[in-house]
Amino acid sequence: MTDLPSKAQIRDWIAQHPQETTKREIAKAFGIKGAARIDLKRMLKELEAEGVVLKSRKTFRDPETLPPVSVMQALAPDASGDLYLKPMEWHGQGAEPRILFQPRDGDPALAEGDRLLARLTATPGEEQDYTARMIRRIAQAAGSVVGIYRKEAEGGRILPVEKGSSRDWLVPAGAENGARDGELVEAEPAGPKGRMGLPKARITARLGDPSAPRAVSLIAIHEHGIPDRFPAEVIDEAERMKPVGLKGREDLRHLPLVTIDPTDARDRDDAVLAIPDDDPDNPGGFVLWVAIADVAAYVKPQSDLDREARKRGNSTYFPDRVVPMLPDALSGDLCSLHEAVPRAVIAVRMVIEAEGRKRTHDFHRGLMESRASLPYEEVQRAMDGEVSDRLGPLMETVIRPLYAAYGALTRAREARQPLELDLPERQIVLDEAGEVTSVDFKERLDAHRLIEEFMVLANVCAAETLIAKKTPLLFRVHEEPDPEKLDALRETAQASGLTLAKGQVLQTSHLNRLLKQAEGKDEQELINLSTLRAMTQAYYNPENFGHFGLALRNYAHFTSPIRRYSDLIVHRALIRAHGWGEDGLSEVDVEMLDATAKQISDTERRSMVAERDTTDRYLAAYLSSHVGTEIGGRVSGISRAGAFVKLDGTGADALVPMRAIGDEYFHYDRDSQTLIGGDSGRVIGLGARVLVRLDEAAPISGGLIATLLEVEGDAMAGARTRRPGKPPKRAKGRAAHAGRAKERKVRRRRQ
Incomplete structure (x- = not known):
């Protein structure tokens, strides 16, 4: 008779041989044959009932271990950039095992929430319990759904608020999370399709009344997954911070630096000063100072604050709120260069010539004290002759020298020829209740341009210094336009009677000449928009590919570390390069530069889309009272769906569907x-x-739908009499043939 192993021996063998766990393999290992297999089967059942082993199909394993091939879910990268996985099925009593993902060349990039089938290797004695290699990715992370909940007899539906989304989601009974009919909710996909082929969703958060004015930005925040609540440990870390003193710093408090910002600014991260240069070798030149909040003194590498700031990437700005990168204890207080308060800064001293060319520069880590916190408008009024009482004493020593230095920088800018787009920025004006009262276009003042020119030069200095000191950094990269987009811009210019040179290396000066040709003409806005669309998207990269739009070879973001993580990385690089302290760029920061560049480029785009969507929704709310009225505009886009029209007054974009263009069919x-x-x-x-x-203005989605009535003063046949949504008549027979012949003739004429 075969001797049976004890239960402890079976359990130990399963734990040591996770890839050989079928009943046949266990029997073979212990030499169990014949009728003894029945006893083995009984023992395995007893072990399973006791929870000592876990049966999965025909295999047995220790519940405190994972099978060699398992389904995993990707977690967010940790502070070191390592990616860990979460087992989709864990039945053990102890802590869930740590599983380090080890990617191979050719593996697809994983995002948080992605699922994969992975082969695991136990790593006893290591920091992690297992390492994992990808077999295949099963599914990418499903995004959340934000919409209006409509209650039904059993469960309900979610009507997505996303513009252009026509698919409802079914909410099964029990997955409502207490949501009421008509509430704005956030949900996640939940299982296979339900009735009528609609996908199922589970409500995860109730967001309140969708018609409430301040729900507009809330929709965007949830729709795009922007973190708007700081973890308790991050808040605690920020609130424990104390003001940085003079120790180890240069005392810059004697410099009459001032901040110039919007009237409603909460954070002030840059201060400026211009002093006429007394060097006889630099007649008409200036010494410029740009001092930037020393955020790196408070946000240390791999701290809770740092991890959260990197995760957010940047602050996001809405008409009614700001979602900041840093908690208010830092962004609104310790790191903000408030008037008459000592603040830690990293400052750059730049010497420029009378024509604005930079001669030298050097960086300082110091302590400053702002002489005044000034709004753009007050500074500009003072230069225009309306001097306020507080600006009076500063005019000759601070304000006029700033404008004189700006004049010199302007001459250098004209010689450099960066891209000079003229696209007014819209401003949504809200009342105290959050309702839109007006849509204005922000006035561009010399005070704005002055600060921009000072910041651009400071950013150039940061890049040049770090290149010279061979210190890793993140560059702000803007590559040349794609040739196909340039061809489209060239065709648009030709259709407008303008020219864009061809057959030569493109420079921004060529585009500026085109923009100059359009200046003052009806096509000015179109050419500016088309030029913008031809540009590539700027991004961050550890490699330097230059900045096409600014016509600069070396450029890095240094001047806004309160609201951009890229600038914090550049600050740390400067600290490291100058040997200013232990809070400089860490080796972990350096190893993560590629991942950080991608992360913050992605969060920047996320914020841009969320801000644009919010503006669209506010504009739709503002125009909802104008439904049925006739509004002028210009065609700003053409697609298979129809024409997009930029409306006069607000700059909102309305879609004119194909069905709403005249009394005939139009071909794209x-x-x-x-x-x-x-x-x-x-x-x-x-x-x-x-x-x-x-015809329609939907504040929830931000969509605007219109009917085309006139083109260049000529009425569209049947447009005013046709009901909205009724399609035009289809051309038949000889008329259709004639129409196609005319279309071909028009195409030949345009070639």
């Missing part, structure tokens, strides 16, 4: 970016002056 010509009438051969192109009737 991708090459010429035009719509061509099937009957008339009428051509509607970019920049065309139009009159539309606003």
